Amino acid sequence: MTARRPGGARLVVLPAGHRDDGPSRAGFAALLAAVLGDPRCGGAARRAAVAGWITRHRLTARTSEFAYWAPDPAGPRTAFDDLRQARLPAGAAGRSILDDLRARQGAAVDRHGAPPLAMLNHLVERAARSEPLTDPGGTRETLAAITVADLNDAIETLVPRARVHHDHPGTEVEDEDGNGADQASATHWRGALEIALQPECDARVAVRLPVRTPEPGLLPLLVELLGNGPNGRLHRALRHRHHLAYGFTASCWQDAGSSSIGATATVAPQDAATALRVLAHTLRTLADGAGPDETRLAHSRHRAEHLNALDGPFGTVDDLRRRAVGEPTVRQHLSALARFDEIPGLAFLPHPPAAAAVGPFTPEHRDQLARAYQEIR
Missing domain, CATH: 3.30.830.10 (Metalloenzyme, LuxS/M16 peptidase-like)
Incomplete structure (x- = not known):
């Protein structure tokens, strides 16, 4: 199905997403992803920025996925180890970076400058749910309670549990029996x-x-x-x-x-x-x-x-x-x-x-x- 192609990619999947945050820590997974994706915090983000890799991040309900591609297949082989090395710096430098990331995430939560279609998607999601809709980005209050130590501790405990997927030139995905689990009918639908x-x-x-x-x-x-x-x-x-x-x-x-x-x-x-x-x-x-x-x-x-x-x-x-x-x-x-x-x-x-x-x-x-x-x- 897939032709031989140049380059190589790594996908690092952390086993926690925005629904694992809990009400008092809403926005934690998104803020952690921002830290891991910021070259100022070292790790894979810095290596990717220096080497010119293509990167992608996806935050889902239960996972946080970091993807890296480089024209040299050997390039992203260290992505997982690099990701484990990321940290907010100690002292005022780390607090300054965290304040900056909090401000960006808080502005997105408040929809400051958000495209109308993004606002529309958020509204229709809220209209669909019977339970209160918690923004994956949290609130300014929950973000303010997250510290440099909280985020660095999460990197130490969560990133080593990540699952890593990789390809290389000519990788072919062989089919195996079995399909994904079927989904149940709507049980938490609101309608409004x-x-x-x-x-x-x-x-x-x-x-x-x-x-x-x-x-x-x-x-x-x-x-x-x-x-x-x-x-x-x-x-x-x-x-x-x-x-x-x-x-x-x-x-x-x-x-x-x-x-x-x-x-x-x-x-x-x-x-x-x-x-x-x-x-x-x-x-x-x-x-x-x-x-x-x-x-x-x-x-x-x-x-x-x-x-x-x-x-x-x-x-x-x-x-x-x-x-x-x-x-x-x-x-x-x-x-x-x-x-x-x-x-x-x-x-x-x-x-x-x-x-x-x-x-x-x-x-x-x-x-x-x-x-x-x-x-x-």
């Missing part, structure tokens, strides 16, 4: 409308619907059916049929205990309520599945997206991680979906949608959004 005012920008709206978890891998194919570009259902509905939007996205979520699918649109503020209705209706058309022509287009876009990712600097090492943790590899995933000549219908759960809107809304616009939400419930 969240609105945030943001002046001097277009309006953005989102709708997310809970679903009975379909066969493994089918939700991403349904996202391609909606389409993040031309030839998808969102483009036809929002642009051609209703003349509302040029910008739109589709996404799916599969967390422990819940699955959902959603879409966003960028519109004029006066069109936000109408766009909310159109998004909900378009999502619910997935209950009817898709015929052969739409299915072929969705397969083509889905396959291209996966193969492009596999050709990236971390494509092979990401696939090796999937195999190691029991998730389907790209080959397994595409093979499993190839059997669908027609996409089966999606089963929606009888819960209210999660909806969100960000923009320069007047009181009238907000009333219109509230009425539209009641209609799509």
